[in-house]
Amino acid sequence: MNEEKTGSAIITSKTETSGRLHSSLPKGDIRWGFLKLDAGSGRFLIDQVMVDKHIEELKRQLDACKSTFDWIQAWNIYGARFFTNNFGKPANCFGKAHVDMMLETCSRIQAKVFESSGGSVTAALKQIISERFGVKDIPEGYLYFPASMGGLDLKSPFVPLYMIRDKITENPESHMDKFFEDEDAAYRRAKSAHESGDRLGSRFAPPGLSLPSLLPTSSTSDKDEPFMSFEEFSRNREQTSSILGITYWELLEEPYDTWITLTSDVSSILNTGKNSSPYEEWIIQLYGPEMLARFGSLNVVEPGLLPTGMVGMFRESRFKWQG
Secondary structure: OOHHHOOOOOOOOOOOOOOOOOOOOOOOOOEEOOEEEEOOOOEEEEOHHHHHHHHHHHHHHHHOOOOHHHHHHHHHHHHHHHHHHOOOOOOOOOOHHHHHHHHHHHHHHHHHHOOOOOOOHHHHHHHHHHHHHOOOOOOHHHHHOOHHHOOOOOOOOHHHHHHHHOOOOOOOHHHHHHHHHHHHHHHHHHHHHHHHOOOOOHHHOOOOOOHHHOOOOOOHHHHHOOOOOHHHHOOOHHHHOHHHHHHHHHHHOOOOOOOOOOOHHHHOOOOOOOOOOHHHHHHHHHHHHHHHHHHOOOOOOOOOOOOHHHHHHHHHHHOOOOO
8 A cells, every 4th residue: 555645534523522543544644636635624625835836846837938839838738727637626525615715726826926927827928928029918818819719828727617616516514414304304204104004105205215115014013113213214324325325426516617698799799600618708708898899809810811720739849848
């Protein structure tokens, strides 16, 4: 067993005191990517110390870039994708607090990486373009618009998170609270069915739970026998409770991207036949009015005149990470 990648923790409710780990369990933290399990809260938190180490590495990679395309490529891969991938997939089991923690960390990353150039990737890239090409007053849409529309295709780590933030469970514990309520109600229904002599208990069966599998099929004399305790009723819930199974899968659900409603001025110009992703439409709507005011169109370059294939090959062939 790789001791560097194993650990253990005891998580208790707020009303219980934490015990000691058994000596046979591995020592160390429970980790995945940049996440570390906090036994006190029972949540996976982003390890900011580890993030700081990669912030320094990201600075080094960006400083070594010789072209603007290389710089954008380094940011897109490292600054936008690598960090968020290692913060864990947002899911109902993590709750909205996890998404907010990711947003706060992404903001802190930009503030530290670009502290000498405006505190954001946008300000830093504008400064690079201004110094190298003498261009001032660059619209932000030009930086973020997809290459197919003449933009530089700079990626934002914030937009994908805001796209799913309102679709995620506010409090994951609410799912389990509801399960325990439903389980208690199921027990009371089953007990009532037993005491009334309704051996099938069909009219007492709650959604997702089959009472015939819980009530013994025997003679009517069993009516005088006391019904099982709640402890016995719930003892094997992991194997028998379909309600718990539904709750489990609900907690594992990942929120889907939210499509934004385009305003009339943007939607009337945007080619609806184009296969835009939800992310691209968010970007186009966010910066579209600015681009329309500047260029009179959402396309910086006339469609068909931009050699997007060559630009893509140029980016990939030139870019190399620093060892």
